[in-house]
Amino acid sequence: MRSAPIPLVEMRNISLAFGGVHAVDRVSIDLYEGEVMALVGHNGAGKSTLIKILSGAFKPDAGEISIRGEPATIDNPREARQYGIETIYQTLALADNLDTVANLFLGRELRTNWRTLDDITMEAEARKVMSRLNPHFQRLKDPVKVLSGGERQSVAIARAILFDARILIMDEPTAALGPQETAQVGALVRQLKSDGIGIFLISHDIHDVFDLADRICVMKNGRVVGTARIEHVTKDEVLGMIILGKCPPAALPGNFADYGAARPREFI
Amino acid sequence: MNQASTPARHARSGHLSPLIHLLKATELDARLVGTVAALLLIWIVLHVLSGGLFLTPRNLWNLAVQSSPIAIMATGMVLVIVTRNIDLSIGSMLGFIGMIMGVVQVDLLPKLLGYEHPAIWLLALATGLVLGIVLGATQGFAIAYLGIPSFIVTLGGLLIWRGAAWWVTSGQTVAPLDNRFRLLGGGPEGSIGAAWSWMVGIVACAAIVLLLAHRRAGRKKLNFALRPMVAEILLGGVACALVLAAVAIVNAYPWPIGSVRRYAEANHITLPEGGVFIAHGIAIPVLIAIGVGVAMTFLATRTRYGRYVYAIGGNPEATQLAGVDTHWVIMKTFILMGFLAAIAGALSIARLNAATNSEGTLAELLVIAASVIGGTSIAGGVGTVAGAMLGAVLMQSLQSGMVLLGVDTPLQSIAVGAVLVVAVWLDTVYRRRWAR
Numbered sequence A: 001m002r003s004a005p006i007p008l009v010e011m012r013n014i015s016l017a018f019g020g021v022h023a024v025d026r027v028s029i030d031l032y033e034g035e036v037m038a039l040v041g042h043n044g045a046g047k048s049t050l051i052k053i054l055s056g057a058f059k060p061d062a063g064e065i066s067i068r069g070e071p072a073t074i075d076n077p078r079e080a081r082q083y084g085i086e087t088i089y090q091t092l093a094l095a096d097n098l099d100t101v102a103n104l105f106l107g108r109e110l111r112t113n114w115r116t117l118d119d120i121t122m123e124a125e126a127r128k129v130m131s132r133l134n135p136h137f138q139r140l141k142d143p144v145k146v147l148s149g150g151e152r153q154s155v156a157i158a159r160a161i162l163f164d165a166r167i168l169i170m171d172e173p174t175a176a177l178g179p180q181e182t183a184q185v186g187a188l189v190r191q192l193k194s195d196g197i198g199i200f201l202i203s204h205d206i207h208d209v210f211d212l213a214d215r216i217c218v219m220k221n222g223r224v225v226g227t228a229r230i231e232h233v234t235k236d237e238v239l240g241m242i243i244l245g246k247c248p249p250a251a252l253p254g255n256f257a258d259y260g261a262a263r264p265r266e267f268i
Numbered sequence B: 001m002n003q004a005s006t007p008a009r010h011a012r013s014g015h016l017s018p019l020i021h022l023l024k025a026t027e028l029d030a031r032l033v034g035t036v037a038a039l040l041l042i043w044i045v046l047h048v049l050s051g052g053l054f055l056t057p058r059n060l061w062n063l064a065v066q067s068s069p070i071a072i073m074a075t076g077m078v079l080v081i082v083t084r085n086i087d088l089s090i091g092s093m094l095g096f097i098g099m100i101m102g103v104v105q106v107d108l109l110p111k112l113l114g115y116e117h118p119a120i121w122l123l124a125l126a127t128g129l130v131l132g133i134v135l136g137a138t139q140g141f142a143i144a145y146l147g148i149p150s151f152i153v154t155l156g157g158l159l160i161w162r163g164a165a166w167w168v169t170s171g172q173t174v175a176p177l178d179n180r181f182r183l184l185g186g187g188p189e190g191s192i193g194a195a196w197s198w199m200v201g202i203v204a205c206a207a208i209v210l211l212l213a214h215r216r217a218g219r220k221k222l223n224f225a226l227r228p229m230v231a232e233i234l235l236g237g238v239a240c241a242l243v244l245a246a247v248a249i250v251n252a253y254p255w256p257i258g259s260v261r262r263y264a265e266a267n268h269i270t271l272p273e274g275g276v277f278i279a280h281g282i283a284i285p286v287l288i289a290i291g292v293g294v295a296m297t298f299l300a301t302r303t304r305y306g307r308y309v310y311a312i313g314g315n316p317e318a319t320q321l322a323g324v325d326t327h328w329v330i331m332k333t334f335i336l337m338g339f340l341a342a343i344a345g346a347l348s349i350a351r352l353n354a355a356t357n358s359e360g361t362l363a364e365l366l367v368i369a370a371s372v373i374g375g376t377s378i379a380g381g382v383g384t385v386a387g388a389m390l391g392a393v394l395m396q397s398l399q400s401g402m403v404l405l406g407v408d409t410p411l412q413s414i415a416v417g418a419v420l421v422v423a424v425w426l427d428t429v430y431r432r433r434w435a436r
Helices: A047-056 A076-080 A099-103 A119-133 A151-162 A179-194 A206-212 A235-244 A256-262 B004-011 B016-027 B029-051 B057-082 B090-113 B120-144 B150-169 B178-186 B193-221 B227-249 B259-265 B284-302 B304-314 B316-321 B326-352 B363-373 B385-404 B409-434
Strands: A010-018 A021-031 A037-039 A062-067 A070-072 A086-087 A169-173 A200-202 A215-220 A223-229
Touching: A010 A047, A010 B029, A010 B120, A021 A047, A021 A200, A021 A215, A021 A223, A021 A256, A021 B004, A037 A047, A037 A206, A037 A235, A037 B326, A047 A169, A047 A200, A070 B057, A070 B150, A076 A086, A086 A099, A099 A119, A099 A169, A099 B304, A119 B193, A151 A169, A151 A179, A151 B029, A151 B178, A169 B193, A179 A200, A179 A206, A179 B227, A200 A206, A215 A235, A215 B284, A223 A235, A256 B029, B004 B016, B057 B090, B057 B150, B057 B227, B057 B284, B057 B304, B057 B326, B057 B385, B090 B120, B090 B150, B090 B363, B178 B326, B227 B316, B284 B304, B284 B326, B304 B326, B363 B385, B385 B409
Parallel strands: A037 A200, A037 A215, A086 A169, A169 A200
Antiparallel strands: A010 A021, A010 A062, A062 A070, A215 A223
């Protein structure tokens, strides 16, 4: 089905415990170019922890990460960014008191030859990227706390794509949005996909998942229940996986790394 | 695309008077304008109550000199509070560093280099500045990397450095200080005189105009929205007028007759009948405070470090996730605070011509009050260097105004405490109502 079977991201046998709690317990997940991989499960299933390991916020106790087949070490968010991994967090991770321009460039400010902030160039770049995402967006110089939920989401997404992300992690991107803004984000996700960007989509909203995702990975109590192509499973089956941890026949149960080379191709 | 919002804005502000409209067009911070208004009100009230003694060149000159150490430390305290921290130790730090600078220039260096050697003042000052950096770094490390709350670390510092200040000489006062060092504290000799003051004023005006023009040109090049020309001219004109007025005031304060006589004797000039008018001009400590203010404003608004300070105040987690080394930024902020406390310490002991172990007692509270009154939000993320410096002048105005009026010391404390609480209350109201 796919010409190049090397995944953009592969996380294998990742474990991380906080105190005695196994937040993530031998989990494997992969992602290909131009693909949306949905990561679903209850609160506390370990989705956010897994994704924070990829984005460099947490260090795993065990397991390997490879990017385009190459082993990768990601010790902090800066290193994740060097691999082209950008994260849009559930809490948006914006500094509310700063304006849109400052938030877009946070941690990667452009500077003049005098090593001072190049506010004017940053504002011009911000204007460009924001008008591409959201033509109605005006308030570049207002603190982001006065923006609407959709506008804030645009800022968060713009920040990720501003620096040519190849791997995008979206944590509940539509949780705080109205229907129209949700549709906007959906359109954006498809646009990013067609640019060949791989996206991890973490969501509670099963409709969003079936609307946008190519594959789905369900987690429960820190482990993978199963992985499936979205067209092979029904919403009820997915709900069964989330709630009961019951894996339907169309999904590959558990940690795919346990299958080794014998991993069935139809689940990729 | 920009025009879409302008009609709406016009509609909203249509009922406002032209004056307010113009004020809005200058894009000045509302809080800063509020602080200036409060300061003017206090000045006028004190002037009337003191029977015309407050708004005189002499009093304003002294007010500026007295405000300098507080203003210098307030510029750093703004950044500390913006990062959601506090520093309670700076008063004690000032005292300890002051003692060390005193001992270095009075006891240590004269033995090595000889009495009144021209390098003494510089070496003493450098020792103090390095010590300030070391003390600040120690506290900053404990806060940023060991994760001890800044309130606790600096509360400990308040006791430790004050104890250390006593310990340096077992409580003995160190005096008199090196003659060159004393210039840092002001006085007739420690001022730059009328001609140089005008020079500074003119350079400042030129800088203001150039800055405004540069900003406008940059925005114009990229077709960004510009301030109306009227607002630009108003802003530049008022700023330059204020600068020149301040210079005129400090130049209207003559040397006391004693200093004039001593100067005449030292230079073998015979004084004419009725003496001569020698203007003080800008005092050196005030010049230092202004320099610090400009440098700190630059740091806070034009550098990555400053941007990160504000980002940490807004959302520490987000800042860290954006790849910023937040621990190091916080440690740097405390290092800066220690450095500024050392500068303030040098000015304070130089003005007194003595280093005492009680120097700077309660200064931390004045500095925190100055920052908050100047618009720094105690919740973090918001505050300006200029506002804090204005706040320092406001606090000092209250204090020296009450001295002029003969208010008892305990009553002074009550008034200062009440002002602080009211200022924070006003800040809360402001944020609830206008900050949306």
